[in-house]
Amino acid sequence: MIYNINKVREDFPILGREVYGKPLVYLDNGATTQKPRVVVDAMVDEYYSVNANVHRGVHFLSQQATELHEASRETVRRFINARSTNEVIFTRGTTESVNLLASSFGDGFMREGDEVIISTMEHHSNIVPWQLQAARRGIAIKVIPMNDQGELLLDEYEKLFSERTKLVSITHVSNVLGTINPVRQMITMAHEHGVPVLVDGAQGVPHAAVDVQDLDADFYAFSGHKVYGPTGVGVLYGKEEWLDRLPPYQGGGEMIQTVTFEKTTFNELPFKFEAGTPDYVATTALARALDYVTALGMDNIALHEHELTQYAMNRLREIPGMRLIGEAEHKSSVVSFLVGDIHHFDMGTLLDRLGIAVRTGHHCAQPLMQRLGIEGTVRASFGLYNTKEEVDILVAGVERVSRMF
Numbered sequence: 001m002i003y004n005i006n007k008v009r010e011d012f013p014i015l016g017r018e019v020y021g022k023p024l025v026y027l028d029n030g031a032t033t034q035k036p037r038v039v040v041d042a043m044v045d046e047y048y049s050v051n052a053n054v055h056r057g058v059h060f061l062s063q064q065a066t067e068l069h070e071a072s073r074e075t076v077r078r079f080i081n082a083r084s085t086n087e088v089i090f091t092r093g094t095t096e097s098v099n100l101l102a103s104s105f106g107d108g109f110m111r112e113g114d115e116v117i118i119s120t121m122e123h124h125s126n127i128v129p130w131q132l133q134a135a136r137r138g139i140a141i142k143v144i145p146m147n148d149q150g151e152l153l154l155d156e157y158e159k160l161f162s163e164r165t166k167l168v169s170i171t172h173v174s175n176v177l178g179t180i181n182p183v184r185q186m187i188t189m190a191h192e193h194g195v196p197v198l199v200d201g202a203q204g205v206p207h208a209a210v211d212v213q214d215l216d217a218d219f220y221a222f223s224g225h226k227v228y229g230p231t232g233v234g235v236l237y238g239k240e241e242w243l244d245r246l247p248p249y250q251g252g253g254e255m256i257q258t259v260t261f262e263k264t265t266f267n268e269l270p271f272k273f274e275a276g277t278p279d280y281v282a283t284t285a286l287a288r289a290l291d292y293v294t295a296l297g298m299d300n301i302a303l304h305e306h307e308l309t310q311y312a313m314n315r316l317r318e319i320p321g322m323r324l325i326g327e328a329e330h331k332s333s334v335v336s337f338l339v340g341d342i343h344h345f346d347m348g349t350l351l352d353r354l355g356i357a358v359r360t361g362h363h364c365a366q367p368l369m370q371r372l373g374i375e376g377t378v379r380a381s382f383g384l385y386n387t388k389e390e391v392d393i394l395v396a397g398v399e400r401v402s403r404m405f
């Protein structure tokens with residue numbers, strides 16, 4: 001064991017509860033992760049003993065809240081190895097990060113006939129914002145195809161570039177297939193065409209160390225709640241040279257330098273992109289979550305989850321009628337499957353009765369479902385606290401449900 005999993009599980013009070021009189025087996029970490037005590041305690045402590053609006057007050061509490069908020073930005077910077085805290089913009093989550101960039105990049109750099117490249121395996125939050133831009137500006141969306149294992153076809157990707165390509169926006173890890181895309185190579189390829197890249201890291205950041213400089217990503221988005229932090233906070237990383245050139249997203253307090261009724265000048269980075277009161281309590285708690293996973297070691301978490309995923313796939317494969325969906329060579333801790341013609345919803349509902357929380361449905365990736373020719377899947381997604389025993393309970397549950405049909 002890489003870290004003491006029993007001790008780690010004690011840090012997450014919710015893992016001790018029962019549902020329907022059965023111990024909870026929480027395998028829906030792709031949707032959201034559970035929170036360790038240090039994260040919730042940080043929020044309670046801040047509300048009880050510090051709470052004041054940030055960046056605005058001369059008074060003691062406001063300064064203390066501001067220090068906590070800005071220290072959190074530094075924690076995020078270190079965690080993803082950004083060059084500067086100017087490159088760390090706090091948002092509500094991955095969805096808002098992608099919308100911010102689509103809107104701002106669209107305003108700044110996209111005209112009718114320009115093109116954006118995305119992939120077959122994108123979450124709706126990395127499809128619809130581009131469709132909104134397409135409707136507004138007449139830009140075109142091109143889609144990287146994939147093979148049946150769930151791997152993107154890089155030769156086809158290369159062919160999609162044209163003189164009108166303005167941006168590539170791709171997921172680091174598929175939330176359905178678990179595929180870890182070769183984003184570093186894909187970024188190099190885009191840069192050879194002079195095209196910047198946004199990486200949707202919602203499923204990347206929680207499962208392995210991410211170094212935005214090593215990836216050479218121009219933009220990288222992730223959500224706090226998927227990496228053991230609170231809901232309502234996320235990050236958009238952007239290279240300073242890009243963020244400097246991009247117009248603001250929303251207008252309001254904090255993002256300005258001076259305002260007259262005739263003209264407004266904008267604040268410096270990163271505040272130019274942070275209109276209004278941020279969720280400063282959540283940013284503090286996000287920093288505690290990042291400290292928590294850092295203390296366990298991202299490499300240890302990756303190794304533990306890799307072992308669990310391999311074990312789960314091998315055991316599930318033994319079940320008659322099992323169809324695993326997503327068998328990429330490089331795969332994160334997501335296992336999607338269907339058994340015979342059992343509807344994914346029936347499987348999920350019956351597993352729930354056994355205390356096993358899995359996800360069912362299209363997982364906000366309907367175009368991917370269309371490519372696979374299915375309506376949905378059952379998805380088990382593992383986190384740092386899941387155990388082999390829990391995988392055994394899942395496998396026994398799937399076997400039991402399969403026998404019922």
Ligand code: PLP
Pocket residue numbers: 030031092093094095096123125126171173174175200202203223
């Ligand atoms: N991108 C991917 C790959 C996801 O899995 C998710 C959430 O499931 C999102 C984006 C959206 O994240 P959020 O709802 O936290 O904004």
